[in-house]
Amino acid sequence: MARQLAVALWLCGLSPAVAEDLIVTLSSEKVAITQKFGGADIALFGAIGRDAATVARSAGYDVVVTVKGPRGQVIVREKQQAGPVWLNLDQRKYIAIPSFIAILSNRPLADICDAEVRNKLRIGIDPLVPAQGDRTRSADPDEPDFRNALIRLRKAQKLFLEQSGVVRFLSPNLFQTEIRIPGTAPLGHYDIEVAVFAEGVQLTKGTLGFQVIKEGIEHRITDMAYQHGLLYGLMTALIAIAIGWLATVIFRRE
Amino acid sequence: MQIYLPIAELPVDILVLLGMSVAVGFISGMFGVGGGFLMTPLLIFVGIPPAIAVATEASQIAASSMTGSIVYWRKRALDVKLGCVLLAGGLVGTWLGVSFFNQMRRIGQLETIIVLSYVTLLGTIGALMLVESLGAVLTARKGDKKPVKKAGRHAWYEGLPFKMRFHRSGLYVSVLPLLALSTFIGFAGAVLGIGGGFILVPALIYIFRVPTAVVVGTSLFQILFTMIATTVLHAYTNQSVDVVLALMLIVGGVFGAQFGAQAGASLRGDYFRLLLALLIFGVGLRFAFDIVAKPRDPFSVTSTETMRTETLR
Numbered sequence: 001m002a003r004q005l006a007v008a009l010w011l012c013g014l015s016p017a018v019a020e021d022l023i024v025t026l027s028s029e030k031v032a033i034t035q036k037f038g039g040a041d042i043a044l045f046g047a048i049g050r051d052a053a054t055v056a057r058s059a060g061y062d063v064v065v066t067v068k069g070p071r072g073q074v075i076v077r078e079k080q081q082a083g084p085v086w087l088n089l090d091q092r093k094y095i096a097i098p099s100f101i102a103i104l105s106n107r108p109l110a111d112i113c114d115a116e117v118r119n120k121l122r123i124g125i126d127p128l129v130p131a132q133g134d135r136t137r138s139a140d141p142d143e144p145d146f147r148n149a150l151i152r153l154r155k156a157q158k159l160f161l162e163q164s165g166v167v168r169f170l171s172p173n174l175f176q177t178e179i180r181i182p183g184t185a186p187l188g189h190y191d192i193e194v195a196v197f198a199e200g201v202q203l204t205k206g207t208l209g210f211q212v213i214k215e216g217i218e219h220r221i222t223d224m225a226y227q228h229g230l231l232y233g234l235m236t237a238l239i240a241i242a243i244g245w246l247a248t249v250i251f252r253r254e
Numbered sequence: 255m256q257i258y259l260p261i262a263e264l265p266v267d268i269l270v271l272l273g274m275s276v277a278v279g280f281i282s283g284m285f286g287v288g289g290g291f292l293m294t295p296l297l298i299f300v301g302i303p304p305a306i307a308v309a310t311e312a313s314q315i316a317a318s319s320m321t322g323s324i325v326y327w328r329k330r331a332l333d334v335k336l337g338c339v340l341l342a343g344g345l346v347g348t349w350l351g352v353s354f355f356n357q358m359r360r361i362g363q364l365e366t367i368i369v370l371s372y373v374t375l376l377g378t379i380g381a382l383m384l385v386e387s388l389g390a391v392l393t394a395r396k397g398d399k400k401p402v403k404k405a406g407r408h409a410w411y412e413g414l415p416f417k418m419r420f421h422r423s424g425l426y427v428s429v430l431p432l433l434a435l436s437t438f439i440g441f442a443g444a445v446l447g448i449g450g451g452f453i454l455v456p457a458l459i460y461i462f463r464v465p466t467a468v469v470v471g472t473s474l475f476q477i478l479f480t481m482i483a484t485t486v487l488h489a490y491t492n493q494s495v496d497v498v499l500a501l502m503l504i505v506g507g508v509f510g511a512q513f514g515a516q517a518g519a520s521l522r523g524d525y526f527r528l529l530l531a532l533l534i535f536g537v538g539l540r541f542a543f544d545i546v547a548k549p550r551d552p553f554s555v556t557s558t559e560t561m562r563t564e565t566l567r
Contacts, residue, residue, distance in 0.1 A: 012392065033258060039265075048519045072557050075362060079552040088366055088554070149553035156260050183258065183265035186557075214260065223258040236497050237482045240313040240372025240504055244320025247508040 021049040022206040024194045029208075031181050032215035042179045042210060046194055049174065052166050062105065062112040062197040063167045063175050064123055069159075069212075070099025070188030076146040092146040094129070099123050099186040101160045104177050106167040113200040121202060123195065125151060158182050187212050259566035261496035262306045265266075268382035270300065271499070272276040279318070279510020284518035285530045286322070286470055288315040288449030288477060291376060293503065295537060302499070304365050308355070308447035309488035309495045314503035315449040319474045319510055326471025333468045337475035343433035344480035347440020352487040353389045355445050359492065362556065371446055372541040377454060380535030391504075393526055423464045423472075432462070436476060444484045447475040452534060 027043035048061055074097045077088040105112060109124050119127050132149050154160035159182070167177040179192070190212060195205040214222055225232045256265045274296050282289030290311050297307035326332045358364040414428035437456055439450035454473045458464040464472070489495040518526070 075556045077362070077554050077556070079549050079554070081548075086544070086547075086549055086552070088363070091362070146553070149551075150555055153551075153553065153555045180540070184263070185255070186350040187263070218258060218260045221497060225489065225495070225497075226263055229493055230486065232497070233486035233495060236313050236489060236495050236500055237316055237485045237503065240317040240485070241320040241478075241482070243504050243508055244317035245324060247317075247321045247512065248324045251512045 007051070020196060020203045022178065022194065022196055022204045023047045023049065024192075024206045024208055026192075026210060028210060029210045029213045031185075033187070033212065033218055034216055039183045039185075040181045041180065044177050044179060044192070046175050046206070048173045048196055048204075055253060056099075059199050060170075060172060061169075061175075061203075062107065063177075064109065064112060064195045064197070065102075065103040065104040065167060065177055065179070066123065066128075066130065066191075066193040066195070067100065067104070067179055068098040068193075069186055070190070071096040071098050072186075073097070074150060076150045078146065078149075083187065090142070092143060094147070094150060097129055097150070099159065100181075101128055101154075101191065102179060103162040104166045104179070105164045106169065106175070108164045109162070112197050113202070117202070125155075125162055157184065159184065181212060184210055187214060191196045257498065257502075259302075259306075259496050259499050261493065262302055262499060264301070266300070266302075268497075268502065271502045274300070275314070275503045275506025277512035279507035280316060280514035280517070281510075281533070282507065283511030283514025283516075285514075285533075286455075286518070286528070287451050287530070288318055289507065290315050290443075290446075290450075291372075291452065291534065291537060293507075293542065294447035295372065297499075298368075304356075304368050305492065305494045306496055307358055308368065308445070309485070309492070310499045310503065311447035311494065312443070312481045312484040312488065312499040314507050315443075315447075316478060316485060317504040318507050319449060319451075319481060321508060321511065322474040323471065323478050328472060329471070331468050332471035332475055333420055333464075334475070336420045336423050336425070336468075337472045339418065339429050340436040340472070341479050343436030344440035344443075345400040345477050345483055346433075347437035347442075348444045348480050348483045348487060349440075350437070351441040351444025352484065352491055354441070355488075356492050367503070368446060369541055369545055371442070373538055373545065375442065375446070375453075376534050376538030377542065379456075380531055380533075380538050383456070383527065383531035384535055387524060387531050390524040391528055411437040417521075423468055425462065425464060428461060435461075439476075440480050440484075443477075443480055444487070449481060451477055453532075472481070498546050513515035 024044060025069040027045075029040065031040045044065060046063065074094045076092050076094065078090040079086040080089040082089060102122055103109070109118060113121075113123075118124050122128060129147060129151055131143060151160060167175055169175050188211070190208055191207065191209045193205060193207050196203045214218070255268045256267045257268045275293065278289040278293045278296065281292060283286075293314065294311045297311065298304050302310075317401045323332070327400070355364065358367050367468070407451050416429045417426060418429050419426045439454050442448060443450045451470075451473050454476065455469055458469045458473065459466060485495060
């Protein structure tokens, strides 16, 4: 305890400008997908702590919550006309793209800080989807179209979203928001980053996370399908022929 | 009412799926076809990933052909020997088809292959049937007698070796063309999620002159076993079989088929074939429209396997 206090005092002494600290907590650290899963909400609460030495900020705080799903490779394809038909003829590959992105803030990001700061701190959907594309092409004028399509399509699937006004202040130092996990959300570990701003400058940030997992029968089915594929296939086939046979018994007409 | 599909990893409306499978089951019972060529496209249209639609539909076809096989078995309208020869080719075709399916999936062209194959297959078969059945309807209306095909005419395949006698079908033919046909159907079945009855039945009747009395039962027998093999192979090699989805399709399909069979019994033979031809041709056109029309959005996004394996840890 004494040691922590000493560290805290030392930190304060070194950087008096960063006087705020942040405590964030979630209503749940696990989203379980079950038979009736159609989406879930997680509540996030945060408290901005301030010691006596820090001056009160006249403009108040801004909060940006960034939720990122497990990363994976994404291929964006473009259909082009080839004779009479449209085929996927061009594509770009994007690696390590979060499968889910939610940017939740108390007011529009542009009002919180300027674009340069957002890019540096990787705040917003745009900085989280780096332009990669096909590295073999030295200058790739088409690449931005693919990247834009990726962001546009993911937004349409409700897997990428940017919402302002959804972080609400309960008191000047206490805020709350809700993270909505859609039914189509990929499984895995989700990272949450909470950044506190005042007058366009980041004061402090906190990180935490949660898991989206399959539970109960869903979990057992997936496990079985991946670990014992042969047995799973045989069982499915067996169910099929059993029901097929049952139908001839039920509907037997002489 | 939503239900979560564990393998497809998305929630679907249980009533929509059951409704679809009852409707397709009705049509399949009415025409004596498996209905895969309708169900798989419908599943893709409602947002089920094509790979999962194809692999899962195989189990539904297995169920409906089980029902059909038993019915024809009881009527003794099934040539087991012919069925086994067809099955041998069918299994080879299934294995080739599943390997091809996995390969195409790896290079990201599976969807295009599925759509193009549907256009070609349904378009060709549908058009052929349409011409044939329109002719039949028109000549029947004129009151003309159909030209009776003389038995004993020699066809190209009759000189081939490895002849075998099929007593129930009254057939003495080389097994080579039979194996080639069933290999092709097994292949198409594994790639497209169809049983292939709508190709096998006309081929057996028109090319091999198998008596109509045993042709449907024999075709169902071969489809039953190839679809069991397809289900197991897909589940084993690419984990695309969704058992929850399969259960809904099977139950809906089985019930629909019973009512369809009753409705089909009162339909006249030539009109019956015309309707089926229109149906097949229509689905083919719908797919053709998909690739000929300018897409609403030329771009599409696919998450590749990395994410799936990552999330499983």
